[in-house]
């Protein structure tokens with residue numbers, strides 16, 4: 001077998017069963033090998049941001065890496081923004097990036113680039129495989145690197161001749177270490193804080209946000225009077241009826257500061273100390289009150305669920321006493337489209353097992369309370385702040401979980417970065433409902449303009465924050481990519497569109513007119 005086949009067989013043998021691709025000449029042997037080897041689902045994306053974002057969504061939902069296949073430096077470069085987001089979310093991904101045949105690199109042909117240099121900032125692990133004989137072992141090492149807790153980006157660069165030359169065979173993936181346990185001293189320190197009676201916040205993100213971790217955190221909070229919050233953005237939050245409900249730290253700095261002001265202690269479980277998205281004149285970067293003591297219970301890569309379980313024992317908390325959310329849907333709203341009526345409609349219609357990918361930007365900031373009692377579902381946020389995240393991540397989540405309904409909540413501005421996701425959803429017949437909030441602007445940036453104190457915007461400045469003239473038509477765009485769409489002007493129409501989208505399988509788009 002050649003190097004490409006040895007790599008594909010190694011990937012499949014190592015549990016990598018999906019490859020999101022956008023190939024070129026240098027990847028042709030890899031493409032041919034994908035065809036030859038059973039067990040790899042290949043999914044084409046029409047822009048590399050779809051490919052890398054889909055791998056992020058897949059990794060978040062399965063906790064195992066998908067592979068991507070990208071075309072040299074420029075292909076990888078096109079995928080960078082969503083790799084950045086995936087890295088911030090600690091999603092496991094194995095990138096395979098084609099490179100010129102090793103004898104051809106010195107000629108500086110048009111596509112020659114510093115691939116390692118492009119890969120390094122968005123990868124935890126980077127390697128150019130030197131020969132066909134090493135490709136399989138390097139592929140196995142890439143899987144191991146990607147799978148290491150809490151999830152990493154591994155980028156393997158594959159010169160074309162390493163793909164077509166004769167290989168030695170398949171390699172086995174080295175053992176993947178379990179999450180490290182938190183040492184006893186930190187558990188005791190956390191117990192002392194919680195028993196002190198001082199107002200304490202448990203701030204969480206990462207794998208602790210699965211049902212079990214939340215139940216333990218809820219029990220500890222119920223027992224000790226501590227409050228629970230998650231970071232503003234999370235990789236995957238399990239929420240809904242029967243789970244412990246938890247809100248997020250708000251985006252707007254003043255609101256975040258206000259939310260955090262009463263706490264003398266913040267106990268971090270996977271989370272970082274709370275910092276603002278941006279620095280603003282006269283606003284703090286650190287959001288906790290001056291004097292609040294921040295203590296780390298568990299790092300993102302550590303076993304936070306085990307740590308909380310031991311902490312619960314120390315403070316005498318019982319899981320059954322956690323404040324589990326009761327099943328409760330808001331009444332189906334009527335009348336105008338408002339932020340609250342949209343939240344209520346989602347709360348009324350979210351099906352059990354839904355995967356909500358949230359890139360709703362300003363529209364969805366208040367969606368949590370009214371959706372909290374919906375049937376159990378997962379909520380995924382963008383942790384890297386680079387927009388164009390939602391529809392690709394939804395695409396990958398749907399491939400990962402074919403029996404679940406994916407709901408992508410997307411601002412109109414954000415949707416335009418990676419709208420080609422719809423084509424992949426149609427081709428693969430994925431069960432994704434994309435909801436576009438068509439307000440005709442980069443609404444958030446109007447708020448930012450005021451926050452940074454840039455003064456009153458004139459016409460030229462406003463033109464950079466608004467996306468009308470011409471007005472976008474998402475239903476037409478969706479139709480052009482094989483996805484049926486519908487425009488709604490009232491909340492009653494939205495209710496109907498959402499209800500029918502939840503009943504039928506397959507990709508759909510709802511354009512919510514907010515302008």
Ligand SMILES: Cc1ncc(C[n+]2csc(CCOP(=O)(O)OP(=O)(O)O)c2C)c(N)n1
Nearest residue numbers: 361362386387411412413414441442443444
């Ligand atoms: C890659 C990238 N480019 C630009 C931005 C800056 N940015 C942040 S939000 C935003 C617009 C979001 O607009 P939309 O999705 O319509 O949401 P809205 O603010 O209208 O709710 C832009 C351009 C970014 N975060 N990432």
Ligand SMILES: [Mg+2]
Nearest residue numbers: 411412413441
């Ligand atoms: Mg908008």
